[in-house]
Amino acid sequence: MLAAIDLISEKGYNGATTVEIAALAGLSEKTLFRRFNSKQNLLESAFDRYHYAEEMKKLFSEKLVWDLHTDLLLISRTYHSIMNRNRKMVMISMKEVSNLPGFRERTQMHPKQLLDFLTDYFRTMAEKGKMKVSKPELQAFTFMMANFGAFVNDLESAFLYPSISLEPFIEESVRIFTRAFTP
Numbered sequence: 001m002l003a004a005i006d007l008i009s010e011k012g013y014n015g016a017t018t019v020e021i022a023a024l025a026g027l028s029e030k031t032l033f034r035r036f037n038s039k040q041n042l043l044e045s046a047f048d049r050y051h052y053a054e055e056m057k058k059l060f061s062e063k064l065v066w067d068l069h070t071d072l073l074l075i076s077r078t079y080h081s082i083m084n085r086n087r088k089m090v091m092i093s094m095k096e097v098s099n100l101p102g103f104r105e106r107t108q109m110h111p112k113q114l115l116d117f118l119t120d121y122f123r124t125m126a127e128k129g130k131m132k133v134s135k136p137e138l139q140a141f142t143f144m145m146a147n148f149g150a151f152v153n154d155l156e157s158a159f160l161y162p163s164i165s166l167e168p169f170i171e172e173s174v175r176i177f178t179r180a181f182t183p
Contacts, residue, residue, distance in 0.1 A: 001046035008043060009088035013099055018042075040100055043092070050089050052082040053110040060117045068131055069178040071121070076147055076170045079114075083151045091155065111148075115140055122181075131181045139181070146173050 003025035007016040018039050022032040036042040059078050064071045083090060093107040118140035125131035133139065150169050153160050 001042065001049060004039075004042050005046050005050070005088050005092065008092050012095070013039075013043065013092070040103070043100070044103065044106055047089060047093060047106060050086050051110045052079065052086070053113040055082055056114055056117055060121060064121070066125070066128065066130065068125060068181060069174060072143070072174040072177055073170065075118070076174055079147050080151060080166060080170065087155060090151075111144065115144060118143060125181075129183065132183050133181075143177055146177075 004016070004021045007021050007024055010016070011020075016039075018032055019029050021039070021042070022029040025032070032042065036045060056075075056078065059075065063074060093103075115137065119137045122131060122133050122136040122139055126133035126136070147170075150166060150173075153164075154166070
């Protein structure tokens with residue numbers, strides 16, 4: 001799967017052949033097709049394996065301490081760590097989404113899951129009296145989009161705002177959200 005990600009990110013989906021992917025992975029093309037059936041299935045399997053939903057699910061179920069500032073810092077840092085580790089996959093998903101039938105839906109699954117995790121977290125924090133919640137899904141979406149925008153800013157090393165680095169952005173945005181959401 002990593003060979004497919006590397007080659008497709010370099011040559012594009014249509015430019016990377018299954019022969020090249022198999023050779024880079026140290027497999028025969030026949031073995032590649034036996035395991036994945038098609039190049040699209042291979043890419044979809046890679047996307048599912050290397051995206052962030054499972055890691056974020058674990059974070060939300062095991063690592064939260066129910067302190068808004070601490071948790072939002074952990075969520076942001078983890079999100080950026082995963083996204084940066086998988087930046088080639090993210091770039092592929094952004095470029096190839098319209099070329100592959102059903103791929104758009106697959107790329108939207110992970111952000112939708114994160115939105116659900118955050119929305120549930122915000123509701124629970126409100127129930128505990130630790131957070132003001134008016135529209136939890138909208139608040140979760142706003143938090144997600146701030147972080148996604150920061151990630152996209154340096155996705156291809158074409159920094160639009162070179163004077164703003166990631167860690168200070170995370171700290172300041174979490175400070176702002178914490179102040180806005182604390183009762």
